[in-house]
Amino acid sequence: MAEVSFKHIKKVYPNNERKSRKGRGAKAERPANVTDEGVLVVKDFNLDVADREFIVLVGPSGCGKSTTLRMIAGLEDITAGEIAIGGKVVNDIAPKDRDIAMVFQSYALYPHMSVYENMAFPLKLRKLPKDEIDRKVREAAETLGITEYLDRKPKALSGGQRQRVAIGRAIVREPKVLLMDEPLSNLDAKLRNQMRAEIIKLRQKIDTTFIYVTHDQTEAMTLGDRIVIMKDGIAQQIGTPHEVFDHPANLFVAGFIGVPQMNFFDADLVRTGDSYVVRLGGFEVAPSEEKQGNLRAKGVGSQKVTLGVRPEHITLATPDMPSLTGTVDVSEMMGSSVHLHMSSLGQDVVAVVNTMDATDPTVAHRHNVGESVNYAFSGNAIHLFDKQSGTNLEF
Numbered sequence: 001m002a003e004v005s006f007k008h009i010k011k012v013y014p015n016n017e018r019k020s021r022k023g024r025g026a027k028a029e030r031p032a033n034v035t036d037e038g039v040l041v042v043k044d045f046n047l048d049v050a051d052r053e054f055i056v057l058v059g060p061s062g063c064g065k066s067t068t069l070r071m072i073a074g075l076e077d078i079t080a081g082e083i084a085i086g087g088k089v090v091n092d093i094a095p096k097d098r099d100i101a102m103v104f105q106s107y108a109l110y111p112h113m114s115v116y117e118n119m120a121f122p123l124k125l126r127k128l129p130k131d132e133i134d135r136k137v138r139e140a141a142e143t144l145g146i147t148e149y150l151d152r153k154p155k156a157l158s159g160g161q162r163q164r165v166a167i168g169r170a171i172v173r174e175p176k177v178l179l180m181d182e183p184l185s186n187l188d189a190k191l192r193n194q195m196r197a198e199i200i201k202l203r204q205k206i207d208t209t210f211i212y213v214t215h216d217q218t219e220a221m222t223l224g225d226r227i228v229i230m231k232d233g234i235a236q237q238i239g240t241p242h243e244v245f246d247h248p249a250n251l252f253v254a255g256f257i258g259v260p261q262m263n264f265f266d267a268d269l270v271r272t273g274d275s276y277v278v279r280l281g282g283f284e285v286a287p288s289e290e291k292q293g294n295l296r297a298k299g300v301g302s303q304k305v306t307l308g309v310r311p312e313h314i315t316l317a318t319p320d321m322p323s324l325t326g327t328v329d330v331s332e333m334m335g336s337s338v339h340l341h342m343s344s345l346g347q348d349v350v351a352v353v354n355t356m357d358a359t360d361p362t363v364a365h366r367h368n369v370g371e372s373v374n375y376a377f378s379g380n381a382i383h384l385f386d387k388q389s390g391t392n393l394e395f
């Protein structure tokens, strides 16, 4: 069994070790996380990963996701807290004895070795018998569809093929935990989509717990059983893709997950007795019954709020319907939908208009730049955030 548990993990890099990584850092002004103690990059991280679960750590550059992964691998010391793999605390266990394997963005293949030799290498180090090595390498190659390249050198492979070899080299060891650090970032968009699907297939074939780091929310949403959304070394929310999409814990998660990004408006939440309405720009919408119940349970009163609405939940309206008005700035034809960028209430608002839905009166409507458009959204689709803290008021 390979559960992985993180208990109150903290990582501080000593100030004098600070180095410029990927063009960031050394000359920048002292950021808020730099104290006399050092650079605080992971703060009180707690997570229980189940055996065979696929966990994705996602967040913007510098949020501490790679550092967290490297602490599991033993490539970074843990400043405070405990990491356990399969119930055993590994803080002081050497990387090679942790029964994990890691795949990097840069593939890190040995250029002078063939694909076969690259994949056999970790097994040779473990002094496995030759025929067992051969069987394991060929099995992994078969799983990843790279059998025909076994005799080639890495330089004679495409980026996607090289990354398959790197994954193959990691899985031949049948690690308890497979760590992947932005493995698809060096590939072009089309290959990335293909490899994403390959990874989904791979996890069905092998008996391993996956912990995967990416800055790409699409990868996180499509691959993860659960996603950990990180910012400034803090896990902002941990949940299934549905949970984080439908019930974002705060403004950061709401804005990070979902493409195009959620729209945010300044609005007034008005409570009268036990019921609530939200008002903005002369438009009024009542939160769904479920949301009203959650707000009542939290004792939320009338207040200024940030209202969030996903572009997919904005519908175009006729002028006689209660609605808001926008002026079209850009209309992007995406195939099955149009992304309508509007100016409204002094800000940008994006609506995704489905062109495939024949019952929609706006089907295939071409919106000209400068045209005035009425739009609305329902009380099921709104998210209400505290104006100061950004926390979801239903939480």
Ligand SMILES: Nc1ncnc2c1ncn2[C@@H]1O[C@H](COP(=O)(O)OP(=O)(O)OP(=O)(O)O)[C@@H](O)[C@H]1O
Binding pocket: 013, 014, 017, 018, 019, 021, 022, 024, 025, 039, 041, 059, 060, 061, 062, 063, 064, 065, 066, 067, 068, 215
């Ligand atoms: N050895 C180090 N010494 C000091 N600071 C470091 C060191 N390694 C990383 N950092 C800093 O720690 C923070 C977190 O880095 P980390 O690589 O974990 O972030 P990340 O979320 O994976 O970002 P990216 O996607 O850009 O790799 C960054 O601010 C980085 O500059």
